[in-house]
Amino acid sequence: MGRSSRRWLFPLIGLAAAVFFLLARPVGDVAAHANLSRAEPAPNSELPESPERIVLWFSEGIEPDLADIRVLNARGDSVDHDDVTTQGNPVESVSVSLPDLDNGTYTVSWANVSTVDGHRVRGSFLFSVGEAISGEVELPSQPTFSNPQEPYLRWLVLLGSLSVAGGLVLELAVWRVALSVIGGGVSFITVKRRVWWLYLAGILVLGVSSLGQLLSQSGSTFDVSWIDALGEPVCDTLETDWGRSWLWRAGFFLVLSAALITRYVRRNGRSERPDGGNAVKADYAAYAALGASLLLLAPITFVSHAGATPDLAFPAQLSNYLHLLGAALWGGGLIHLGLAVLPALRGVEAGYRREFLAEAIPRFSVVAIVGAALLAVSGLFSAWAQVTTIPSLGVPYGITLIVKTAIIIPLLVLAAINHRWIRHRLARDDNASRWLTRTVIGEVVIALFVLLLAGVMTSMEPARQVAAREGRGLPNGFVGDTISENVVIDIAVEPAKTGRNQVRISLTDRNGTPLTDATDVRVRLSFLEEDLGELPVPLENVGNGVWVLNDAVIALVGVWQIEADITRLSGFDARAAFRFEVLAGAGSNSGAIRPDKDLGRVLLGVEIALIGVVLLAVGVPLGGWYERRGVMFMAPGTAAGAIGAGLIVWVQFFAPVSVYLQTNPFVPDGDSLAKGKVAYEAVCSVCHGEGGKGDGAGSVSLYPPPANLPVHVPLHTQGELFEIIRIGVAGTAMGPVSGLTDDEIWHLINYVRTLEAPGLQ
Structure with a gap:
């Protein structure tokens, strides 16, 4: 050298x-300025009885020793136990315990310091116990500069x-x-x-x-x-x-x-x-x-x-x-x-x-x-x-x-x-x-x-x-429509924010005439970013083809999926599914x-590759690989191009995904269910049977017997189901399923999840 x-x-x-x-x-999962994401109780809520604690969640990690919550009565006196505690690593939630509060309106005042940019953020909101709120406050806007x-x-x-x-x-x-x-x-x-x-x-x-x-x-x-x-x-x-x-x-x-x-x-x-x-x-x-x-x-x-x-x-x-x-x-x-x-x-x-x-x-x-x-x-x-x-x-x-x-x-x-x-x-x-x-x-x-x-x-x-936070470009509620079995299904979720929501389903034929022959309408709400479980919930028939579910509680901000199963007297049952974004019901939507994480990693790869291209373009006129000045740019340019291209390929094809949290990329609509049914009949029905109960013709000599899918499928996340189908289950006759692409497996999962649905068993 x-x-x-x-x-x-x-x-x-x-x-x-x-x-x-x-x-x-x-x-950690941070967002620059630790703003309020949600609170329990929610801002401006009216409670029938006193809460045990005030819990606040913020949009990023905060310094635990500099977090503060105070609960004040109408006279400005502090009524909390002054025992602020923090949770998470990094800390993203703070709570304080309360005594049994008298009826009245209370103010929650909070402050924190971000672990990222060091900015101090303050805010407050109201809630009431046993009566209507005597006033209402909006969360204060944050100053442009700290x-x-x-x-x-x-x-x-x-x-x-x-x-x-x-x-x-x-x-x-x-x-x-x-x-x-x-x-x-x-x-x-x-x-x-x-x-x-x-x-x-x-x-x-x-x-x-x-x-x-x-x-x-x-x-x-x-x-x-x-x-x-x-x-x-x-x-x-x-x-x-x-x-x-x-x-x-x-x-x-x-x-x-x-x-x-x-x-x-x-x-x-x-x-x-x-x-x-x-x-x-x-x-x-x-x-x-x-x-x-x-x-x-x-x-x-x-x-x-x-x-x-x-x-x-x-x-x-x-x-x-x-x-x-x-x-x-x-x-x-x-x-x-x-x-x-x-x-x-x-x-x-x-x-x-x-x-x-x-x-x-x-x-x-x-x-x-x-x-x-x-x-x-x-x-x-x-x-x-x-x-x-x-x-x-x-x-x-x-x-x-x-x-x-x-x-x-x-x-x-x-x-x-x-x-x-x-x-x-x-x-x-x-x-x-x-x-x-x-x-x-x-x-x-x-x-x-x-x-x-x-x-x-x-x-x-x-x-x-x-x-x-200002709602720019964000939806106000969710509305979707589709056609299944010649039934036009309109679904509305309002306000599509955390807290209590109304789900409204309207059924008509293709001419817009209300359908009144539905005997049962149920929906399943599932959070796609974490497995919270799901249960079919019946809706109330309010007449004229309209079914309503009031007080449907949506607890978390993120992407949710709603599936509707419609049972009809004619036997031509219908089904619809949609995905929608849920925002914070009160407080901050920061x-x-x-x-998007995957898009961001791809863009980083593109960025590094473009830098490599620029370095190569600079190095060629300087002599390329044949001159020392050229090599000073050609070598890092080649390395950057290779790293960028490799990162793009890795993200697209090899990036690890948590099996437990894998999300089905396909909404379980009619097209997906039809493809899933074809896959099920081709590779699954011989053992699991037509209805998935484990009573197929090929199940007689198997030990242990094939699983009853309407019972077992709800016990697993969709990511786990994907891995079970792809690699099989040790100690059973359920081996790896060959001949199905990843997309076909996801369609198959959508189909087997309907085997427990009312009217589809």
């Missing part, structure tokens, strides 16, 4: 360690960290290499001095803003001023998840600062050649500083929205890290190019200046193209993860994202002008260098504003959460809009 290769080990180790931190950091300083502090943290990291890349991969190529004429020490002052400014900005974040976070968490936060509040904050991420950042900051100071003290970056040129020595401290700066970006990612993306925390965090890396390569490099390197060339003789720029700018273009590509592909993933739906663009986060994207357009235009027009004239036209300086300064100004908007966005609640 050559000396140059050994130097680059430091930043490579930094990158690898950053990814390791992202992988090693434990994550404190007014947060966007600016986040902006300064981004500015300091990205400028230092980008400046180190620019130095080690661009201008120092250009100086060593062209020889004398451009003073290395002149450029280095200006760059050093910019490093110092970046370190000061990062250090001061990080301390400001700690004081601001402590003050916001404990409702004290920054001055009063010094001492115990700061110590307590450092014991939270947010505080531990801050400590990691502080540690990497100290390593970065030490490496830069070592460089300054030793001054080993320059030695004079006899011809007056510039011979750049191995500067291991610079590469160590670059590695530390890359590591420092990981703790920033920990407390971002990415760390609170439900079911996709690691993919979102990795994408966010790549986004920061791209911003450092392009934006951080621009800052150093525009504020340090180009100003240092003003006193240099025109010929040497043109020679230097002709060598340096093409190298920076390569770095900037890679950075812009990282920003683009990772930005698309992040936007999808935090916005998810088109209506979510109408909330403050979404609007800011649109503005940020629009402002990037002139930045791209200026970059294209530099790359396509100015860059090619630098070697022969001195005016080109002046235009380069102007356009780069313009890019720097726009980049600073884009970073400010990034600080604003990362201080806001994600768009999908706000949109979900988790109602969630990015």
